[in-house]
Amino acid sequence: xxxxxxxxxxxxxxxxxxxxxxxxxxxxxxxxxxxxxxxxxxxxxxxxxxxxxxxxxxxxxxxxxxxxxxxxxxxxxxxxxxxxxxxxxxxxxxxxxxxxxxxxxxxxxxxxxxxxxxxxxxxxxxxxxxxxxxxxxxxxxxxxxxxxxxxxxxxxxxxxxxxxxxxxxxxxxxxxxxxxxxxxxxxxxxxxxxxxxxxxxxxxxxxxxxxxxxxxxxxxxxxxxxxxxxxxxxxxxxxxxxxxxxxxxxxxxxxxxxxxxxxxxxxxxxxxxxxxxxxxxxxxxxxxxxxxxxxxxxxxxxxxxxxxxxxxxxxxxxxxxxxxxxxxxxxxxxxxxxxxxxxxxxxxxxxxxxxxxxxxxxxxxxxxxxxxxxxxxxxxxxxxxxxxxxxxxxxxxxxxxxxxxxxxxxxxxxxxxxxxxxxxxxxxxxxxxxxxxxxxxxxxxxxxxxxxxxxxxxxxxxxxxxxxxxxxxxxxxxxxxxxxxxxxxxxxxxxxxxxxxxxxxxxxxxxxxxxxxxxxxxxxxxxxxxxxxxxxxxxxxxxxxxxxxxxxxxxxxxxxxxxxxxxxxxxxxxxxxxxxxxxxxxxxxxxxxxxxxxxxxxxxxxxxxxxxxxxxxxxxxxxxxxxxxxxxxxxxxxxxxxxxxxxxxxxxxxxxxxxxxxxxxxxxxxxxxxxxxxxxxxxxxxxxxxxxxxxxxxxxxxxxxxxxxxxxxxxxxxxxxxxxxxxxxxxxxxxxxxxxxxxxxxxxxxxxxxxxxxxxxxxxxxxxxxxxxxxxxxxxxxxxxxxxxxxxxxxxxxxxxxxxxxxxxxxxxxxxxxxxxxxxxxxxxxxxxxxxxxxxxxxxxxxxxxxxxxxxxxxxxxxxxxxxxxxxxxxxxxxxxxxxxxxxxxxxx
Numbered sequence: 091x092x093x094x095x096x097x098x099x100x101x102x103x104x105x106x107x108x109x110x111x112x113x114x115x116x117x118x119x120x121x122x123x124x125x126x127x128x129x130x131x132x133x134x135x136x137x138x139x140x141x142x143x144x145x146x147x148x149x150x151x152x153x154x155x156x157x158x159x160x161x162x163x164x165x166x167x168x169x170x171x172x173x174x175x176x177x178x179x180x181x182x183x184x185x186x187x188x189x190x191x192x193x194x195x196x197x198x199x200x201x202x203x204x205x206x207x208x209x210x211x212x213x214x215x216x217x218x219x220x221x222x223x224x225x226x227x228x229x230x231x232x233x234x235x236x237x238x239x240x241x242x243x244x245x246x247x248x249x250x251x252x253x254x255x256x257x258x259x260x261x262x263x264x265x266x267x268x269x270x271x272x273x274x275x276x277x278x279x280x281x282x283x284x285x286x287x288x289x290x291x292x293x294x295x296x297x298x299x300x301x302x303x304x305x306x307x308x309x310x311x312x313x314x315x316x317x318x319x320x321x322x323x324x325x326x327x328x329x330x331x332x333x334x335x336x337x338x339x340x341x342x343x344x345x346x347x348x349x350x351x352x353x354x355x356x357x358x359x360x361x362x363x364x365x366x367x368x369x370x371x372x373x374x375x376x377x378x379x380x381x382x383x384x385x386x387x388x389x390x391x392x393x394x395x396x397x398x399x400x401x402x403x404x405x406x407x408x409x410x411x412x413x414x415x416x417x418x419x420x421x422x423x424x425x426x427x428x429x430x431x432x433x434x435x436x437x438x439x440x441x442x443x444x445x446x447x448x449x450x451x452x453x454x455x456x457x458x459x460x461x462x463x464x465x466x467x468x469x470x471x472x473x474x475x476x477x478x479x480x481x482x483x484x485x486x487x488x489x490x491x492x493x494x495x496x497x498x499x500x501x502x503x504x505x506x507x508x509x510x511x512x513x514x515x516x517x518x519x520x521x522x523x524x525x526x527x528x529x530x531x532x533x534x535x536x537x538x539x540x541x542x543x544x545x546x547x548x549x550x551x552x553x554x555x556x557x558x559x560x561x562x563x564x565x566x567x568x569x570x571x572x573x574x575x576x577x578x579x580x581x582x583x584x585x586x587x588x589x590x591x592x593x594x595x596x597x598x599x600x601x602x603x604x605x606x607x608x609x610x611x612x613x614x615x616x617x618x619x620x621x622x623x624x625x626x627x628x629x630x631x632x633x634x635x636x637x638x639x640x641x642x643x644x645x646x647x648x649x650x651x652x653x654x655x656x657x658x659x660x661x662x663x664x665x666x667x668x669x670x671x672x673x674x675x676x677x678x679x680x681x682x683x684x685x686x687x688x689x690x691x692x693x694x695x696x697x698x699x700x701x702x703x704x705x706x707x708x709x710x711x712x713x714x715x716x717x718x719x720x721x722x723x724x725x726x727x728x729x730x731x732x733x734x735x736x737x738x739x740x741x742x743x744x745x746x747x748x749x750x751x752x753x754x755x756x757x758x759x760x761x762x763x764x765x766x767x768x769x770x771x772x773x774x775x776x777x778x779x780x781x782x783x784x785x786x787x788x789x790x791x792x793x794x795x796x797x798x799x800x801x802x803x804x805x806x807x808x809x810x811x812x813x814x815x816x817x818x819x820x821x822x823x824x825x826x827x828x829x830x831x832x833x834x835x836x837x838x839x840x841x842x843x844x845x846x847x848x849x850x851x852x853x854x855x856x857x858x859x860x861x862x863x864x865x866x867x868x869x870x871x872x873x874x875x876x877x878x879x880x881x882x883x884x885x886x887x888x889x890x891x892x893x894x895x896x897x898x899x900x901x902x903x904x905x906x907x908x909x910x911x912x913x914x915x916x917x918x919x920x921x922x923x924x925x926x927x928x929x930x931x932x933x934x935x936x937x938x939x940x941x942x943x944x945x946x947x948x949x950x951x952x953x954x955x956x957x958x959x960x961x962x963x964x965x966x967x968x969x970x971x972x973x974x975x976x977x978x979x980x981x982x983x
Contacts, residue, residue: 157512158602176527191385203398214238223292236597242358292346292589369562376396401432420434465498475554484598491511492509547580629785633779651775664686678699749776753772774908792827796819813897817851824893851935921953
């Protein structure tokens with residue numbers, strides 16, 4: 091078998107020369123064959139070639155199969171099963187979580203460094219940007235113009251500048267002076283010295299960031315040794331070098347590593363891209379993590395790109411079970427023993443050397459090269475990863491193996507070439523499989539973060555090994571799909587490198603900064619200062635006084651209607667009462683049994699009845715044989731229900747679909763009713779406050795839009811700013827405006843968004859809940875037909891918060907006016923009072939009540955107000971009013 095390769099080639103040669111047919115010659119023979127014989131000859135030639143090919147194929151198949159089995163057995167430890175890969179995947183997930191935790195990060199092998207990149211491109215970026223890509227012996231400066239008229243377009247101009255070795259190993263000041271000089275040259279050639287363009291800085295070295303434009307170098311790699319840079323902010327060093335020149339200026343907005351640059355470059359072409367992966371001389375990955383999971387960062391809204399620094403995976407010994415003797419030998423001979431163990435198993439810097447070490451040992455054991463070892467084969471670095479790629483090519487790979495091995499002073503047989511090719515395959519296949527396992531861990535984390543059964547995402551790819559190796563990309567993708575079948579992954583190759591990515595990070599940062607300014611300016615119109623709230627309170631007091639007086643009552647916006655309820659429960663009420671609660675398409679009938687004495691009790695029985703349409707729209711002249719003692723509205727019912735529990739309750743308020751308040755006013759102040767003794771409950775009907783224009787200075791364009799499309803245009807101004815019926819509609823109008831301006835939903839206004847009343851107040855309450863993560867906010871928006879991103883969810887949540895906070899503050903200002911009037915009526919320095927409250931907005935919104943309470947306390951500091959929630963609604967209140975009325979009637983009052 092040792093000489094079988096040469097014999098096989100000889101068989102083919104014999105058939106081709108026609109020796110199998112007794113040496114019949116062609117045109118140069120003594121005699122040309124007749125036409126008939128020529129046909130026989132042609133058929134025979136075809137036949138012999140087919141036989142030769144089959145013989146040769148069989149021979150090489152047998153030879154290759156034998157060699158493959160032999161190498162597989164020899165390198166068994168380097169061939170990883172799916173079970174092993176799934177175990178690596180699980181360990182990687184564990185290390186990711188450790189790296190994200192504040193307490194566990196110091197000991198984690200995956201450092202999970204926050205990059206302060208909070209968003210990927212959304213397609214609306216535009217502008218003129220500079221990018222600086224420093225990460226090797228050459229660095230690149232780019233000018234990137236992004237426009238988005240009909241479709242987003244990128245124009246790039248770039249120039250490569252060398253970094254001499256003496257500068258790489260000199261002082262940090264000299265290095266950055268050189269970079270600033272080259273940047274100045276580029277800017278001059280571009281004729282943009284008079285402009286101050288935003289600049290993105292790709293700095294491909296391990297750094298710790300505290301801001302997007304601040305990055306402290308942890309340690310130099312890649313042959314750089316410039317002094318005075320480690321532990322310093324590279325942005326400040328570059329800034330200092332530029333300022334020292336003084337002939338141009340730039341706005342350094344972002345500093346990123348090459349992996350983030352890759353993700354952002356691909357994110358420009360595919361907005362689903364949320365992972366960046368480089369597999370080249372070195373290797374690393376980044377991805378978009380939920381901010382709430384990053385303990386190293388404050389805040390929990392939104393996402394942030396995490397630089398995993400995955401090369402250090404396994405530095406704690408977690409990969410010892412799959413490392414081979416060759417991995418350990420590579421590590422011992424490296425510049426950083428015990429560090430970057432994962433990178434040493436997969437990256438291009440080490441792959442060729444791994445193959446060389448395997449071949450040396452196999453030769454020593456006589457398994458290849460007939461036991462011959464040359465000085466070249468023993469020389470570190472003589473077999474490079476590019477040679478591995480060449481050897482593994484499906485066409486010409488074995489010939490390339492022969493050529494490369496011959497240059498190493500060897501005389502390889504066909505068997506040797508097949509063996510070497512298979513060694514290369516096992517080493518590169520292991521690399522692709524390990525990359526796939528780590529990537530699988532990232533993908534499953536993204537899937538779990540989003541709470542979806544199937545993830546659909548894009549991975550931005552770069553790196554010489556991934557791009558140049560003939561099989562690597564296919565193997566990686568195939569293994570990923572096998573390990574994580576519930577993840578639909580698109581692999582997108584970065585065509586323009588990380589320099590464009592730095593420009594895109596800068597473009598996104600510029601877009602977000604510009605949007606942030608406009609969003610803040612818009613939402614500022616919903617922000618009320620302390621002075622404005624005091625003014626609202628003052629105006630409410632004025633309108634209350636106008637409503638109480640006979641002369642001004644007709645023109646007052648707050649009507650202050652007497653209810654003829656002159657007393658709240660005192661605890662002596664007793665008897666059985668029927669209450670009828672009518673206020674919609676259904677009505678409720680209650681039998682309320684009130685018992686006084688030592689153990690006061692209220693027992694209720696009720697039944698709900700539907701009101702047929704013909705009766706709702708009929709004459710209303712039905713006969714009732716009942717002793718109708720009182721008729722009240724729901725606000726008064728709320729006050730009476732709470733007053734039965736707390737005798738200090740003298741105010742009732744409802745903040746739900748609508749809003750209103752009542753309170754116990756001094757009879758002497760209610761000029762619409764005769765007599766000035768005692769108290770009388772006044773139904774304020776405060777929803778109309780502002781109908782005279784007194785709130786126009788704090789109303790927004792969105793309030794006006796809601797009013798214009800309402801059924802009662804120009805009426806119930808205050809209610810439209812505070813009640814549940816309208817808050818959602820205000821939010822919808824703001825969201826439409828923000829979408830039109832390109833801040834939301836990629837500028838696409840859906841038909842669903844155009845639909846009035848889709849933003850019910852219950853959705854506002856859910857969206858603003860502290861218990862809901864942005865993932866759930868997105869789910870709510872998707873229920874409404876709005877395909878939102880994480881950034882969209884943050885902005886919508888902000889809008890909801892601004893609108894509901896203003897509503898709570900305005901309610902608080904109105905209530906402060908009421909309790910302060912009661913205090914002044916009684917000429918008290920300090921008032922202790924309870925407010926009975928009901929209504930879905932007050933009860934269900936996560937922040938409304940707290941904001942309102944705080945506002946009342948600030949605007950009415952001399953009143954100690956307790957808010958008591960009505961549990962049984964206005965039906966029980968109606969019965970209690972009846973009970974109070976009966977008590978007063980029986981006592982002759």
